[in-house]
Amino acid sequence: MKLAFTKMHGIGNDFVMVDCRHRPFPLDAAQIRAIADRHAGVGFDQLISIEPARDSACAFYYGIWNADGSPSGQCGNGVRCVAAWLHRAGELAIGDTVRLESPSGPVTVRLTGPGEVTVDMGVPAFEPARIPFLAEAAADRYAIDVGGETLEIGAVSMGNPHAVVVVADLHAPALFRLGPLLTTHGRFPQGANAGFVQVVDRGHLRLRVHERGSGWTLACGTGACAAMAVMHARGEIDARARVELPGGTLAIAWAGPGQTLWMTGPATFVFEGEWLDTARAH
Structure with missing residues (x-):
């Protein structure tokens, strides 16, 4: 063929x-x-x-x-x-x-x-059943054991499940171990894209994503949206932000819960x- x-x-x-x-x-x-x-x-x-x-x-x-x-x-x-x-x-x-x-x-x-x-x-979905993510109730932070280490994550669906972890260093060696483990974690019944995000300022995020089924990628559009949704819902960034990934930058705009999230890029x-x-x- x-x-x-x-x-x-x-x-x-x-x-x-x-x-x-x-x-x-x-x-x-x-x-x-x-x-x-x-x-x-x-x-x-x-x-x-x-x-x-x-x-x-x-x-x-x-x-x-x-x-x-x-x-x-x-x-x-x-x-x-x-x-x-x-x-x-x-x-x-x-x-x-x-x-x-x-x-x-x-x-x-x-x-x-x-x-x-x-x-x-x-509209980003934070309800655990819609992600899906195993939790008793929706929260902006969850403690989760990953490879013997406790991580604080945000969980959201952008049409696919995402775990978002705030880090100080996107090149820390531990990320390369934790990304695959988080992607296949049992609290995500369908797996998840694992996003590691660094807050530069209120209008600028840096992000690396380990995608379920594909591994580390140069960019993940839904991952950028998920990082924006989690961080804005926590009040840590503004309603418009640049999300910088290894392959380039996306512009994300989100007014907040219940509102549509918009992404612009090449x-x-x-x-x-x-x-x-x-x-x-x-």
Whole structure:
């Protein structure tokens, strides 16, 4: 099987985009893992399919798969790439605002300029059952044992589960041990993206994220939104902030609980290619 694809990234968070507007999604989990291999395949953090919408109120549906072949509910950097891909395909013009359907529900996107997209990421969900996270009641801080160490985390869903930990040093060696352990922690029944955040000032955060199913990434859009939501809910940052990740910076705006969170950032085309499923070619 030959599969045409587009390689894109949003501040270093990279994607393989597959056009499924006129055909069913053709890949199984093993094939997704093969494409994700950065030595023998193409390499990506997530694979995204662009499909007809299931919801008549939306223009298109997009599916998301992690590098290990598991499905994901949302991807902030990915949805910006979907919007830019649709623009290049003639489906979306600069200045247009459309609803797109993700696995976790509809989102609104606006193509604000060439390669720049603003996304309505929805209302952050702090209720433990909605994350999901095992806790008796919602709180802005939880004590959690991770690898024999007690961490203070914030927990929130941005269409996928997130744990947010405030740290003084984003390069501390302990983070590389704690990230994978937190991602698979038993209090997150579906796993979680583990975000380690440093507060620079009231309008500036620095962040590193270990993503469930993909590992350490150069950027995580929903992780940036989660860090903003947790820190603003605690009153530690303002309603607008820059979130700086290893791959670049996102602009996040959130008025507070019950309000929609907005994310603005770039979407970049890298190359077009064709993947051959050599394992099944004989």
